[in-house]
Amino acid sequence: MKTIILTLALASAALAQAQIDRSKRPDAAAAPKINIPASQVFTTANGITVILSENHKIPKVSIEYSSGSSPKLLTDKAGLDDFTGELLMTGTQTRSKDQLDREIDFIGANLSAGGDGMYLNCLTKHLDKGLELMTDVLFNASFPESEIERLRKQNLSGLQSTKADAGQMAKNATKKVNFPGHPYGEVMTEESLKNITRADIIAHYKANFSPAGSYLVIVGDINRVQAEALVNRYFGAWQGAPAYNATLGKGQFDKGNRVIFVKKPGAVQSVVYVTFPIDIKTGDKNQLPLTVLNGILGGGGFGTRLMQNLREDKAFTYGCYSSLNITENGSWMSAGGNFKNAVTDSAITEILKEFSNIIAAAVTDEEMALTKNNMAGGFARSLESPQTMARFALNTIKYKLAPDYYQNYLQRLESITKEDILRMAQQYFTATNCHIIVVGNEEILPKLLPFDADGRIEKLDAFGNELKDIKPADIDAQTLINRYAMALTASKNTKELGKKVKALKSYVRVSELSNGQMPFALTSTDYFWAPTNEASKMEMPGMVLQKSYFDGKSGYNFSMQGGREDLSAEQLAAKMKASGFIPELGYMLNGMTFEIKGIETIDDKACYLLYTNDGTAESFDYYDAATYLKYKTISVRKEGEQTIETSITYDDYQNIDGYLFAQKYIINMGKMSFNAVVKSIQVNPKEVLPKDF
């Protein structure tokens, strides 16, 4: 009887199986318990913090050393850190590169170095040998001259291929635009690479690779006793420079969207990044809610707003993602992807729209659930890798997180609300102060114009520097100067030029300067009298703001804030190099450094570029290749650590008594800009400098 019942039960079970209701989605079983095995931490006498995460699943160990120093500004040696890292592996005091390579490969290990760290990964049974090699490199790198030159050559060639790699170009532009004057904004160029000397490399190595404040993360098939013994044996006697710690800036926060374009001829797709810096550091209490926000916008998977809109709905792209980068030295947000040329502008519109939507209104409950669950799952998945546990321990120490920061990760994640997310979006995101980076074909350029707040698209080269498209000049510098002088004096030949220059004894020019932010115009008056005297005055109604005076031998500057300051010997020397009605004519005699750089197209105008250096400033003068008249002057002056760039653009040249004077000019100083209109010009007036000057 019992058996029959059993059979019946089995039969009905089989029937039930076949009739499974597929429209019903399976429920989750009870949530599994998540274990975060604790890492062990100990320190050494010479200042290394060691983090050990044991995991015996695979008979391998990895050891990562990271420097305790913060990134440094490398300016005209950008890339020195990476270059040093590359060179670390090219030989030690006792091992040539060939030997080193052979010994590493022989144990099947992976040993690599970067500008501020080293990484070893090998089978446990080869760990002793691995550490011997790792520490030999770490302590005794020799930087052979021949290897420096070989890798320099190889890097130069590699930099060439950057020009074909749209993704890399977009990354470079992003760095440069978000972080000017910050280590994150530095990109190796052909020039900066050429500037790096062996002494620089050794100095960087000595300063950065030191036990002081450094971290050693050990993961894998090794226990505490073994780890301590190995660390003492291999790292115990190491001594080095103290750790270097600088406070770095937060990046470039702008008003208004800026379109930054990098041209890639022949591109069938554009790479687009909408990006901006954000003011947050690792370990901030807002880091987790901000990460949830990014997850909803486009930070992960297929279900995000960006992905659903731009891929699944519009089919503009294979993938559109956003990324949130939070570090202790600078943070930024970025969203974008690859889009075919025809939809590049529409894609930008949609990305900006997603930013403004998420700032304007709270996200939905579904989105919150989706992203939180996704992140919780990601957290659980990440625990599979023993590297994760080590990273948790490292972050906890490095960023002074609460000891249970990761143990409580899921609870903290769960407690985040929609209101928190909206607050995050409003505090950190923007749709109107973005850097819109586009790498692509020039044909799309006109369609990008509407996105730029000031209507001027900035063009950068492959390395994120202002685009200089220079062709070789067909004339030399002196010929250019002569033609400019002839044009300026409306002369037909050099004889006439000589006469006219002599005939100009003096002039007075009065201009009116205005810009949108000022309620009144400024008046600027310039005086010149032969042979080399000049003065100027800038005033607002009823008040003189600035004056300058130079008589060929001495001079001064006066400003309302600073009072009168006599010109220094250095300033006087510089003045004398560029004096006279047409200073260029005297460059040769007066010892000015000058050089014709070529023909560059700026603002769609082909210009000869003349470079000068008077000892206090470098100037770049652009002369219209068609008329030889000066179109623009950019001068760059260093004051302490700062560089001050001033540019003047000339327009509307008119003939006044046989001499050409620009009637309009625009002055740019940093973020300030003035439009100048010439009100009067007197050539050879009765009185030049008024008595009451």
Next chain:
Amino acid sequence: MKKTLLIGLFLSSLTSWSQQKITYVAYDLPNGLHVILHEEHATPIVAVSVLYHVGSKNENPNRTGFAHFFEHLLFEGSANIGRGEYSELVEKNGGTLNANTSQDRTYYYEILPSNQTELGLWLESERMLHAKVDIKGIETQRSVVKEEKRQRVDNQPYGSFFTEIFKRVFINHPYNWAPIGSMEHLDAAQEEDYINFYKTFYVPSNATLSIAGDIDIDQTKKWIDQYFGSIPKGQAINLYRDFVSLSDDAFKARYQVDKSKFDAKNFLASSQPDAKKLIATYLAKPCSIERTQKDSSPIIGQIKDTIYDNIQLPGIFIGYKMPAQTHPDTYALEFLNEVLSGGSSSRINKEIVEKRELAQYAFSFNYGLEDAGIGIFAAIIPQEVALDTVLNAFDAQLARVKTELISEEEFQKVRNKFENDIASSNSSIAGIAENLADNHVYYGDASRVNTLLDNYLKVSREDILRVAKTYLNQDARVILYYLPKEK
């Protein structure tokens, strides 16, 4: 004292070659689905994967790109899953998912918290039984795939080299075209073409379900019976799919039986005699897939071509035909490649990149496939170096490995390297699920994951010399010069 202890510890393990064993359970369902289950509890996650034994080599030459296209299309949903919901269901339940397509296979997987194992099984069974193959999804994914091609091939410097080499190496085999396929073919294809592809290749007997992670094997088997055991066998699956997607008239016209005769709730259990008979007939009809043949025909002569691309530095790509990945010579060929191009101390790196500075990068690799393989030698070359200088430098390396045994030291090095790599290869449950499935499908033996190292350790230096002579034939190869397009 501690020190001696430590050294002793290392010494004891120094001489042993070891590979960790992966345990698993494998069986077939009556409908032909092969199941592999690996249980481990280190992390509370599970990888659920299905490998369909269909790749670009199974495509109609006038409809290339279909296999890869399906990889996209089959995320569009099913009879019970709305558009765009597939990925959402995984992500909102804390999982991640993706898929990939090669010449030989299409592989789908989800990695989920282990309490969502049943969800993963349901999702994959929905895809296998009645995925949404309709015009709306086709249109969307067509555009997405076009963008993928632009991003991965057209806009990628040297991105076309794979396609260009395969095109020339495989003249009479469907490896001739790349998985990304032809956008014109995708445009030209009709909805019916897509449906037929699904019916032919997406059937349980052509699939392997591989699951690894924090599972209970008994419970998992029960779920598999429910979700996959209920998928009809043979051609009955396609009868059922037509029942779901065709109109009453169209169904009747095709099968001469009214749809109303079937039990919509429990299709296979339909009791009406005509329906029952039809189901029985189709259950008995096998799903047969025409398999491609192994291709061991040599390349005829030395084929040279020049490709102009959006690049700054010229490049050279050389392709040789290799045996299928299941061929016993594969192990020796992998060793040979390691000697030539594995790590900084490899011959190509030392000689061509470092000593002679003829290339920015130079490397070789083997790309093994089910019906044949390909060996590629490649270099990206500074402007001032002539391309043929690099070709000659590669040839000098080939001449060496074809005439001399590799050194004892190199031999030991490559053995150590493979021991290291094989130890790492099963470090994640996702990797284990995939390795088990691959080995079952291509080698007919999932347990090969546990004997891989032994296979490599059997290779001798003489074997390496022999395979170099056999396969690296300078008179039967493809040479592609990549040059910058004129601006």
